[in-house]
Amino acid sequence: MDNALLCTGFHRSATSVTTNYLYNAGLRIGSNLMPGGISNPKGHFEDIDLVSLHDSQLKFSGTNWQYHDEVLLKTEPNFLENYVKRRFEADRIWGVKDPRACLFLDEWDKALGENGSYLFVIRHWSSCIESLLHRHSREFAYDLDNKAVSSNLLDFWRDPTLAAKMWLSYNKRILSFTKKNPQKVIIVSQRALFNGAPIIEKINNKFGLTLNNEVKSPFDLTLLRDESNQEIFETLSISLKSQLDAVWLELLALADFSAEDEHPKIYFHPPLESSLFKEYQTALSTVKVTTTSLTEQTTINESEVWLDVLNTIKVDTELVVYLDAATKKDIATDKHLTLLSIIDTKFPTSAVVQLSAAKLLLKLEAYSLALARFKTALSLGVYFPYVDMMIAQCYQALPGHRLEAEFFYNKALKANPKNVSFYIHFARFLSQNSENTRAIAIINQSFEVCGQQPNNIIALCELLEKENRLPEAIDALEKLKNTGDNRGVAFLARLKLQTQYQNGIADYNEITREKIKDKDKLIWLAKVGNQLNIASAENDFISRCVKHWKLLE
Structure with missing residues (x-):
């Protein structure tokens, strides 16, 4: 029987590592996966096509992944139909992961019907909030871009209740769906997973799958950050905390696996050093305050x-x-x-x-x-080989036009076989359509015709990563780095995070130190601080940034 397993849960709940486990156990989870990073070293294991599809529906309602029931969610009719059809054409049994799926569970149930199974990963609301604040403050602190001031990620500090309200919106839908469809659902807590919950065995028994129950678990306790800052609790109203706790307890009551102790673990930010606070105040006085909201x-x-x-x-x-x-x-x-x-x-x-x-x-x-x-431009008499390549990109993005896309990629290459970007775009198209072997052959062809260049070397390494041939990719990127070309160093650090975590962290930190070494941290902090009107949120943001910077010392 055909079966699709949807793995989801609120952001930062360990859905990535859970899907990694399912993938290692033999579940096909897509061919166009989002790469990993410092916040998810092993990868996100999210199908980029599906993430884009969910994002387009959120945009359709005038919102985004930070949805917290601020608007009524609307969806285009049967928006999942083509995606589901394509996945079932490729594999009778497949899986997919995206936290945003929590917001569209009824639509998924309609699209999958009796062929759908659901694995929900839950985590205490305070830990999810802590992880979001940690991740995004690090992104800001390690970039120091002026765009931080206008980023919607700063909303987590502009409105310190945002992450909590998001958690409610996502998890209320999990709770409601589970009550209506208990036969289709397995719920497991994050702590239970890290404590060895036999989730593969449970999935096989309940949903009739045959995943490899002997595969090594990827859950690594050394990578688990499981403490929450006390200020998270102090910021939220009694009413909001009561709602959060009520949903959490209901979810735990329905969970197939939970830990013996699911109570939050709390830590305290150390007070800001008085000297730092004075320097921050001085920086604030030098930064022009924007009166426009x-x-x-x-x-x-x-x-x-x-x-x-x-x-x-x-x-x-x-x-x-x-x-x-x-x-x-x-x-x-x-x-x-x-x-x-x-x-x-x-x-x-x-x-x-x-x-x-x-x-x-x-x-x-x-x-x-x-x-x-x-087509109009072509009819008017203009033609360059890159036009064929761009037409191919259009067809690639439109459902049901795979043959047309391949035709125009080949046409572009025939017209200009010396353009290395044509090979790269064609290879990525093939890889997106589960033809990684052909994609690698296309890049190797580019080596023969155009020679080895940084761009096609990096493109090959992207394909090797998809094939889980990480040592080969790392070796190629190391050789590129040794030539003095630094275009692949961030990619190299990301790959090392998957295979040589400590070496990857060292490379990542070195790249970050170099990136921010000449920037004025306090002036940047003051510009961001001017956007924060709540003292506890301002203190939290500053404390987190300072902590991130100290880790680079």
């Missing part, structure tokens, strides 16, 4: 301004420069047709304008519109 800053009608400028351009070559320089933030999704209307009114027969419009639409991920414009 963040929402106003980020929702100013940038698309209207961009289109107004476009309307003033009268020479097609100037318009081409303007279109080629545009970014996603310049033109909103609901303005794409307005953009095309202006172009068709001003330069309906300019091949170079139509081509630039097509490239911009591809950049904006408006694939159907981009494809039509590429």
Whole structure:
């Protein structure tokens, strides 16, 4: 019998390592997986196509992965149908993981019907919040980018209740679904997994699968951060904590596996050193305070301004420069047709304008519109081999057009066999469609025709990673690094995190130290602090950043 196993749970609940376990036990979980990183050394084990699909539905409702029931979730009809069909065509038994799936459980149940099984991983709300704050404060502290001020990730400190409300929204749906469909569900707590819960055996017995029960468990207690900062509890209202506790206790009561002790473990931030606090205050006094609210800053009608400028351009070559320089933030999704209307009114027969419009639409991920414009440009007499490659990318992104995509990738390579990027894009397309062996052959072909270059070496290593041939990938990236080219060093550190964790951490820290060594940490901290209006949240953010920096010393 066909069966799809959906593994999900709130963010930072150990769904990644759980899916890693399922993968090692023989479950097919997709061919286009999100790579790992410092927060998930072994990988996220998320199918990028599915994550994008979930994100598009959240965007459809005007929200994102930080959803906390602030809006009513809407979905496009049967949005999972093509994805599920494609996965069942590839494998009769398969699995998938994405925390966002918690928000669409009824839609998944409709799409899978009796062929669906569900593994929910639960974790105490305080530990999830702690892990989110730890992860994102590290991302900020190890980047020191001014974009941090406008990042929605800073919302975890602008509104210290956000993560808690998110946890409720996700886990209420798990609870409701489990009560309605107990025969389809297994619930396991994070601590139970790290304590050796026989989850593979349970899955096989309840869902009729034949996963390898003897596979080595990837759960590593040395990588588990299981303490929560006391301020998390002090920030939340009694009412909100009561709701969180009630849902948690109900989930534990339904769990197939839980630990003997599921109580939160608490730690305290040490007080900020007085000297640091004074330096921070001095930095605050030197940073210009922005009076415009963040929402106003980020929702100013940038698309209207961009289109107004476009309307003033009268020479097609100037318009081409303007279109080629545009970014996603310049033109909103609901303005794409307005953009095309202006172009068709001003330069309906300019091949170079139509081509630039097509490239911009591809950049904006408006694939159907981009494809039509590429065809218009071709009909007007413009052609370059990269046009075939971009047409292939459009077909690749559109469901049901795999053959067309492959045709145009081959056409581009035939027209210009010396372009190494054509080989790389084609190989990634093949790998995305579970043809990793062919993809590796294409990259090897690029070596023969174009020689070994940093870009195709890195592309080969990406494919080797998918094949779990990590030593080969590490060796190739080490050789690249020894030539003095640093384009693969971050990738190398990520691979080492999977196989040589301590060496990977050392490389990651060295890269980070080099990245932030000449930046003024306190000025950056003051710019971010100006966005935080709650004392406890400001203190938490500063404390976490300082702690991250000390780890690099």
